Amino acid sequence: MKIVVFEATEWERQACSSLAPHHVVECLAGPLAGDSADRYTNAEAITTFIRSDLSAAVLRRMPKLRLIATRSTGFDHIDLAYCRQAAITVxxxxxxxxxxxxxxxxxxxxxxxxxxxxxxxxxxxxxxxQGGLRGFDLAGKTLGVVGAGRIGQRVIAIGKGFGMEAIAFDAHPDPIAAKQLGFRFASLDELLAAADVITLHLPGGEATRQLIGEAEFARMKPGAVLINTSRGGVMDSEALVRALSSGRLAGAGLDVVAEEGALGEEAEIFRTETAVPVERMRALLADHALLSQPNVIVTPHIAYDTEEAVARIIETTLGNIAAFETGSPQNVVN
Structure with missing residues (x-):
């Protein structure tokens, strides 16, 4: 197959070289976009991270494409409906x-x-x-976990080690996990009102878009701390700025923000042929405000980025490509 690896680091280039004896492999540092799609119309398989444009408008330019192997758990950045229609395995x-x-x-x-x-x-x-640096203990605090899947459950286990009490909200509660880890499920409203620390572990997409907005921040316990390592779009950035500025929230730790891609390359906004929606520009302005808030810490989407984790990511991705080649695709999401 003709395989193109987008958003490839040097380490990933070396790892993907193992495909070369059996496939034609090309690695690019940049993400997939409209212009790069036009240069790779013969690609049969691509592997990307989350900054690539995997919309129908872009994928349509690659008529031979049969496989997308995303190097991420989330897949809300991929137009799955188009992929089903075009018989592209994801x-x-x-x-x-x-x-x-x-x-x-x-x-x-x-x-x-x-x-x-x-x-x-x-x-x-x-x-x-030492003035102004007095902190607070985690022991005895209530940890509210929004999204109690694998990551959320691991957060609860670590929180227990600090002596925190845990409550969780999830669309599909797991009573066995709750019993094993010693936490309870609650409604989102109850969690927001009771938690001293709220941490978000939700998938992206329309179902969770701005799930945490003005009304949710208003329900939070005064002085609470918010942590988000999931997707920037699950919270309303403007509402978060207001909650922090008013003192409703004591602080926020963010590994993701709504417009993190635009923050990294703002000039791209002005290179597009179509007008940028006002809502997106407002979100970008709100993200800028968050970067300058003294009670906010923003990291550049690195929660996943350890030597061990990226090794597992590339190993699984190579396995996904090999399994597809043999006719028995694995980890299929569409």
Whole structure:
């Protein structure tokens, strides 16, 4: 097959070289977009990360495409309806780092609870004053987990180690997991009102788009902390800015924001031929405001990014390609 690897790091290039004896493989550092699709109309299989444009408008330009192997668990960035129509198989990486992402949740939470970023900044300037740096204990606090799948359950287990009480909301509650880990399920409203720390572990897509908005922030316990390592689109960025500015929330730790792609390359907005919706521009402005808030920590979508996790991602992706080639595709999401 002609295989194109988009968003490839040097390490991924080396790993994908194992496909070369049996396939024609090309690796690109950039994401898939309209212009790159036109250059690879002969591609039969592609593997991408989440910044690639996998809309019908782009995929239609690759008429020979038969396989998309996304190097992610989420697949809300792929037009699955078009892929079904065009007989394109879509595979993901369902399990590569539950504990990896969960550990980053607590990296963000501890950095917020102990004012680590501000404290380090001071000492590097030779300032060893302690004013304004008093933090809070995690022990005894209530941890609210929105989305109690594999990652959410791992977060609960780690939280228990800190002495936190856990409650969870999930569209499909798992009573066996609740019993084993010692937490209870609650409605979203009850969770928001009771939790000292709220952490989001939701898939992207229309079903969860801006699930946490103005009304939800208003229900949160005053002084709560919000952590989001799932998808930026599950929360309303403007409403989050207001909740932080008003003091409703004490802080937020974000590994994702709604317009993270545009933040990285804002000039792209002005290169598009179509007008950018006002809602998207407002979200971009809100994300900028979050970056400058002193009680907000933003990391560049790195919750998944450890040596061990990325090794599992590429191993599974190569396995997905090999399985498709043999006629027995695995980890199929469409």
């Amino acid at each position: 595979c993901n990486v369902p399990d590569y780092g539950d504990h990896t992402v969960a550990e980053h949740v607590f990296a963000l939470l501890l950095a917020l609870s102990r004012h680590v970023v501000e404290a380090v900044g001071r000492t590097r300037r030779g300032d060893f004053s």
